[in-house]
Amino acid sequence: xxxxxxxxxxxxxxxxxxxxxxxxxxxxxxxxxxxxxxxxxxxxxxxxxxxxxxxxxxxxxxxxxxxxxxxxxxxxxxxxxxxxxxxxxxxxxxxxxxxxxxxxxxxxxxxxxxxxxxxxxxxxxxxxxxxxxxxxxxxxxxxxxxxxxxxxxxxxxxxxxxxxxxxxxxxxxxxxxxxxxxxxxxxxxxxxxxxxxxxxxxxxxxxxxxxxxxxxxxxxxxxxxxxxxxxxxxxxxxxxxxxxxxxxxxxxxxxxxxxxxxxxxxxxxxxxxxxxxxxxxxxxxxxxxxxxxxxxxxx
Amino acid sequence: xxxxxxxxxxxxxxxxxxxxxxxxxxxxxxxxxxxxxxxxxxxxxxxxxxxxxxxxxxxxxxxxxxxxxxxxxxxxxxxxxxxxxxxxxxxxxxxxxxxxxxxxxxxxxxxxxxxxxxxxxxxxxxxxxxxxxxxxxxxxxxxxxxxxxxxxxxxxxxxxxxxxxxxxxxxxxxxxxxxxxxxxxxxxxxxxxxxxxxxxxxxxxxxxxxxxxxxxxxxxxxxxxxxxxxxxxxxxxxxxxxxxxxxxxxxxxxxxxxxxxxxxxxxxxxxxxxxxxxxxxxxxxxxxxxxxxxxxxxxxxxxxxxxxxxxxxxxxxxxxxxxxxxxxxxxxxxxxxxxxxxxxxxxxxxxxxxxxxxxxxxxxxxxxxxxxxxxxxxxxxxxxxxxxxx
Ligand code: SF4
Numbered sequence: 001x002x003x004x005x006x007x008x009x010x011x012x013x014x015x016x017x018x019x020x021x022x023x024x025x026x027x028x029x030x031x032x033x034x035x036x037x038x039x040x041x042x043x044x045x046x047x048x049x050x051x052x053x054x055x056x057x058x059x060x061x062x063x064x065x066x067x068x069x070x071x072x073x074x075x076x077x078x079x080x081x082x083x084x085x086x087x088x089x090x091x092x093x094x095x096x097x098x099x100x101x102x103x104x105x106x107x108x109x110x111x112x113x114x115x116x117x118x119x120x121x122x123x124x125x126x127x128x129x130x131x132x133x134x135x136x137x138x139x140x141x142x143x144x145x146x147x148x149x150x151x152x153x154x155x156x157x158x159x160x161x162x163x164x165x166x167x168x169x170x171x172x173x174x175x176x177x178x179x180x181x182x183x184x185x186x187x188x189x190x191x192x193x194x195x196x197x198x199x200x201x202x203x204x205x206x207x208x209x210x211x212x213x214x215x216x217x218x219x220x221x222x223x224x225x226x227x228x229x230x231x232x233x234x235x236x237x238x239x240x241x242x243x244x245x246x247x248x249x250x251x252x253x254x255x256x257x258x259x260x261x262x263x264x265x266x267x268x269x270x271x272x273x274x275x276x277x278x279x280x281x282x283x284x285x286x287x288x289x290x291x292x293x294x295x296x297x298x299x
Numbered sequence: 300x301x302x303x304x305x306x307x308x309x310x311x312x313x314x315x316x317x318x319x320x321x322x323x324x325x326x327x328x329x330x331x332x333x334x335x336x337x338x339x340x341x342x343x344x345x346x347x348x349x350x351x352x353x354x355x356x357x358x359x360x361x362x363x364x365x366x367x368x369x370x371x372x373x374x375x376x377x378x379x380x381x382x383x384x385x386x387x388x389x390x391x392x393x394x395x396x397x398x399x400x401x402x403x404x405x406x407x408x409x410x411x412x413x414x415x416x417x418x419x420x421x422x423x424x425x426x427x428x429x430x431x432x433x434x435x436x437x438x439x440x441x442x443x444x445x446x447x448x449x450x451x452x453x454x455x456x457x458x459x460x461x462x463x464x465x466x467x468x469x470x471x472x473x474x475x476x477x478x479x480x481x482x483x484x485x486x487x488x489x490x491x492x493x494x495x496x497x498x499x500x501x502x503x504x505x506x507x508x509x510x511x512x513x514x515x516x517x518x519x520x521x522x523x524x525x526x527x528x529x530x531x532x533x534x535x536x537x538x539x540x541x542x543x544x545x546x547x548x549x550x551x552x553x554x555x556x557x558x559x560x561x562x563x564x565x566x567x568x569x570x571x572x573x574x575x576x577x578x579x580x581x582x583x584x585x586x587x588x589x590x591x592x593x594x595x596x597x598x599x600x601x602x603x604x605x606x607x608x609x610x611x612x613x614x615x616x617x618x619x620x621x622x623x624x625x626x627x628x629x630x631x632x633x634x635x636x637x638x639x640x641x642x643x644x645x646x647x648x649x650x651x652x653x654x655x656x657x658x659x660x661x662x663x664x665x666x667x668x669x670x671x672x673x674x675x676x677x678x679x680x681x682x683x684x685x686x687x688x689x
Contacts, residue, residue, distance in 0.1 A: 012608060015484050022480060033616040043607050045495045045524035050603075053527040054377055054519060075550060107538055 001057035003036035004028060004265055007048060007077050007209065008040030008065040017211045018044055020252045021065055027258035029283065033275035034061075034265075042072070048080035052105045052112070060105070060112050061265040065210055065252070067119030067151070068163040082106040095159040096120040096166045113268035115247035119208060120163050121267075123260045125170045130256045132177075132204040134237065134287050135248045140174040146200035150191050150207045150220060153184030161187070164208055173229060177204075185215065185223070192223045193232050195241040202237065202244045210252035217249060255283035302360045307350055309368065310360060314349075320366055321387065321419050323359035325349075335495075337418060341583050348631040358423050361451025369452070370511050376530035381511045384455065385430050387603070388416040391534060423449065434599060435522055436460050436500045438516070451614070455514040459502030470505040476513050479506070479520035488652075496522055496578045496598075509572070510597060525600035531581075540604035543586040549610065556613040563620050564613075565591045571609050572596065575648075579606075613661040629684035631675070638662035659670050 006025050011017035021039045029037045052060060052251070062081065064073045069091070075253060083103040087120035091098035098116030105112050118124060132147055133139050152166035161184065168182040178200050183191040194205060205224065207216045218230040224232035237244035251257075257277045266272050270281035310318060310325060314332060319327040332344040334352050336359050341352050353360050371377040380610075394658040417425060427449065429442035440456040441448040462470060472481075478647055486492050486499040506517055519526055531537040540548075542564050546557035559567070568591050572581040579602035581595035595602075605613070641662030645651050654661050661667070677683045 015491040022477075026477065041607075043611075044493070045518075045606075047607055050524035050528070053531070054370065054376075054524050056377070071551060079548065079550075191545070279362060 001035040002061065002270055002272070002279040003038065003055045004034040004060045004261070005038045005040050005051055005055075005062045006065050006261060007040050007051075007062055008042075010044030010073070011213075012043050014213060017213060018203035020211050020250070020257065023253070023255075024065070024261055027255065027277070027279055028262060030282075031108070031262075031272075031275035031278045033262065033272040034270070038055055042076060042080070048077055049082075052081060052108050052110060055110070058110055060110050061115060061117045061268055061270045062112055062281060063261050063264040064117040065261070066117040066255075067210060067252075068160040069093055069095060069117060069120060069206055070159045071096075073098075078103075078114060081112065083112060086114070091116060095162040102268075115263075115264040115268050118257065118260045119210075120166065121260050121264055122170070123263045124208075124251075125167050127254050127256045127260060128208070128251055129171060129174075129176070129205050130205045130283070130287060131248070131251045131254050132246075134254065135204055135206070135246045136202075139288070142189045143178065144199035144200060144202060145177050145287065146179040146181065146203040147171060148181050148183050148191070148194060148197070148203060148205045149179040150183045150185070150205055151209075152215070153187035155250060167208065185219065190223075191220060194224050194245065195243045198243065201242075202246065204246040205252050207247075207249070209250040212249045212253060215217075221247060255286045256280070259283065302354055302357045306360055306364050307353055307481075310353065311349070313367075317531055318363060318367075320363045321359070323356065323363050323419075325353075325583060333525070346498045358419050358451075361449070362419050362423070365451040365453060376527045377512065379513045379530050379533060380446065380526045381441075381453075384432050384439055384514070385422055385453065386432075387418045387422060404636065426453065432461075433460055434518060434525070435496060436498060437518060437521060438463050439518070444508075453511065454507075455509045455511065456505065456507045457509065457514065457517055458505040459500060462505070465502075467505060467507070471503060473506050474508065474513075476506075476516035476520055479517045480506075482590060483521050494577060494606065496600075496602075497576065498574070498578055520580075522600065528603055529600045531603075537582065537601055537603055539582050539601075541586045542591075542605060543582045545583070545605045545610070547612070553610055554612055555617050556610065558621075559613055559617045560620055561585055561589075563616055567609065567613060567616060568593045568595075570647075571612065573604065574598065577602070610675050625686050626688040627684040627689045629675075629682065635671060635675070638667065642668060 006021055008018065008021040018039065018041065025037050025039050028034065036055050036057055038046065038051050038054060040046050040048050045056060062077070064077055066073050074088040082105050084106045085103055086101070090101035093116065094111050098120065100113050102113045103112050103114055104110070128149060132141050144201070152160050164182045164184070168180050171177065172180040179198055181197045183189050183194060183197065186193055189197060191205070194203060200288060207220055209216050221227050221230050221234050223241045224245060224247065226238040226245060234247070236248060237246045253260045259276055262272055262276050262279060266276070314325045315327045322337040324333070326333045330343045332346070332349040334341045334344060334349060335355070337355050339356070341348070370378055370381055382389055426441060426443050427446050429440040432439045434646060436459055438458055438460045441453055442456070444452040444454050458470060473498050482504055483495055483500060484492060485501070487501040492499055500521065509517060515526060528537060543557065546559070549556055562584055568581060571577065573594060574596040577596070578598040579596065579600055580598040582601045584590045645654065645663030651663060654664050656665070658664050659667055675683055
């Protein structure tokens with residue numbers, strides 16, 4: 001038997017923080033690729049500490065629903081899962097290239113495949129592009145558009161900026177958008193000045209965050225000048241300094257995220273059959289049937 | 300009833316390896332089959348004789364089929380929990396090992412502790428009516444699918460303990476375990492429940508006709524990891540992490556919490572971990588061999604280490620406890636100082652919403668509080684008090 005654990009942050013204060021985790025876990029449950037699928041959290045239950053013991057499977061794939069390699073993925077999750085032999089070097093990562101490490105959970109004697117975070121997987125690039133499609137309601141969006149991937153910046157470690165830049169570079173290489181730029185909340189180049197960095201009239205702004213919350217629904221829309229007050233909401237697109245800015249919310253809510261989770265587990269050796277195809281089809285049909293998904297998300 | 304031929308075939312197939320469930324034993328020996336139930340024993344049976352004898356012991360056979368073929372999972376928490384649900388003997392209960400909780404000598408703290416496990420005939424009688432168990436605020440009923448002609452198949456119903464007498468027609472009925480997630484997210488007042496085991500689960504819903512697997516999944520969405528930890532405790536291998544171990548493990552913004560004084564840890568446990576606030580039974584102490592002098596609660600499922608909510612709150616208390624104490628002088632009537640006590644009590648008990656608008660006899664009434672504020676606060680909006688020790 002094989003199990004999948006999606007490890008996310010969760011919140012003591014905001015009941016919506018875990019919604020994307022539940023949604024992606026449910027999508028994967030539907031595929032039947034794993035005998036057991038569990039959500040696990042740092043701030044909700046089941047806690048990282050107690051999730052593995054709820055499983056009957058001997059082989060467990062743990063995929064962190066985090067954006068970058070750093071404090072949570074390198075220290076907190078492995079420690080709380082009791083992966084005693086863990087050492088960040090086992091990932092042999094340059095900051096964005098962690099794939100997986102195979103370890104033993106001390107309390108239960110199970111094999112744990114500890115995967116790199118979803119945020120740095122190559123498939124995440126597709127999710128960012130898909131978010132641009134759903135935000136604009138145009139499956140072919142690209143020509144005449146600039147795309148900005150937005151992240152936290154120097155949060156607790158430099159890898160958070162690396163992940164943003166990694167995907168920006170990959171999207172730029174595809175030559176699909178006229179311009180691509182990584183922007184940050186607390187370091188240069190700042191998202192506040194988004195229109196200074198683009199010549200295109202239309203700019204899609206995709207925040208590389210797992211869940212919607214204070215940053216994606218309050219800070220960023222106000223900082224970019226989409227709205228005076230986030231409580232009033234904003235237009236999609238919103239007119240800012242002669243540009244049209246297309247902004248919805250955290251990329252982590254995109255249906256295609258479930259595919260990234262699956263790929264992480266598959267890279268670590270999980271047998272997922274044709275689950276990826278099923279999830280991709282599901283995400284594609286969802287994206288088509290809900291153009292302007294999340295439009296006016298601040299309403 | 301007679302036992303289905305397919306069941307007999309399966310049972311015969313297993314007989315060579317030996318079958319032993321709930322008092323039913325079937326073995327293959329040199330002189331033929333041996334069949335035993337707690338009431339009877341037959342030896343030297345040929346296959347036809349065994350079939351006839353098994354037909355007479357039909358309850359044992361259908362019971363075997365449910366537990367061995369349907370539920371399976373020997374040694375798993377899922378199986379133990381389902382057996383607990385119908386008061387079946389718990390094969391793997393190392394009651395001698397459990398030093399605390401429902402399996403300790405005294406059996407203290409578990410409403411069901413006094414009840415002996417039921418043997419198959421009594422259990423079959425009881426399953427016709429349904430066997431009720433309580434798990435936190437959940438009421439679980441195990442019953443036969445077919446009451447008139449039971450074939451051993453069980454299903455499970457689940458609702459809030461407060462809805463035990465509510466007509467099913469008045470409850471919102473669900474059948475997907477995942478629906479429990481949403482139901483467990485908000486309390487009756489629509490507020491977020493960050494602690495799943497807080498005794499604030501609202502009622503008004505029912506899950507009916509769940510399979511055993513779905514029942515466990517549903518219970519685990521309401522109260523995550525409680526079944527696994529209960530099972531560990533049952534087997535005498537609950538791995539408790541006491542306060543100091545947990546605090547010292549923390550990093551980042553929680554790195555400081557191991558500085559929380561021991562007496563403050565006890566106040567914290569009294570604030571957060573008692574039954575009125577959390578249904579988990581606190582098994583962690585200050586450290587191994589150094590117990591906190593606070594009641595750990597009576598719940599069926601144990602708490603094996605301080606939860607994330609307590610860890611986060613401890614950070615705040617660590618900061619607050621680092622402040623020095625001072626002596627203040629302030630003028631209050633005797634009734635006013637009593638009123639302060641009433642106010643703190645009302646907030647601590649979550650009683651403020653219940654105090655009636657015009658009940659000015661309650662010190663925590665809003666008008667009474669506003670009056671006290673108008674009289675005793677200064678222009679800055681602070682309680683008028685003078686520090687006298689510096
Ligand atoms: S630490 Fe206290 S509040 Fe938290 S789950 Fe355990 S008993 Fe409940």
